[in-house]
Amino acid sequence: MEIVGTYVRPGSVAEAEAIQEELRSRLRFAPLAARPSTVAGLDVAYAGDGEGDGLVAAAVVVLDAVTFEVVDQAVSVERPSFPYVPGLFAFREVPALLSALRALRTEPDVLVCDGHGLAHPRRFGLACHLGLLTGRPSFGVAKTPLLPASVPGAERGASTPLLLDGEEVGRTLRTRPGIRPVHVSPGHLVDLDSCVALTLALTPEYRLPETTRKADALSRVTLKEALSATS
DNA sequence: GCGACAG
């Protein structure tokens, strides 16, 4: 798919935070124009640690929004170029994810990211970053909160707001009865209600969206193959 | 000041 933005690699934590503060003013939010026909899931698997060593395998899987069948997919294996820092997580994953997205031959209607969007200390999580760089609607579904979260009801679909300065920036959503909820937040070009509805549509059976489940599996096998090819 | 902190 086409990448419309340019990724800027920060040279320091302070610079990374400044980039987030600057970029967040470009975010736009609105209900999804139409029911998406294809949905992309993104995920990354790691080997090793630091920045110079280690490997990062990014995977993108595009699913038919109705049948969940895979209509396209792409991967990329690179060296991590930024350390893991909570809140700056995107700078570690975005480069490899962009490479994978670029290799896609289709234009997915929405990107589902494995991490946060607006539900972030500076309101600029991974999903926001990827949304801006691709110019496509995007949102995040995270397994653990970055902001204080409260416990929703035990039934599927129950949710509680994720608040930042009194504003609802995301929602803690139960996708499976009695199972740990996920944390959903808009990235770019979607609104919170659309994200939540889509997340529920993508979780007919498991806690996590089918998109991220498939991307997770692909990123792992890709990493494993890359490791065996290197050794 | 100290710890906690998406993946």
Next chain:
DNA sequence: ATCTTGTCGC
């Protein structure tokens, strides 16, 4: 994220 045995369940 990743490191890991057995174990419960469909």
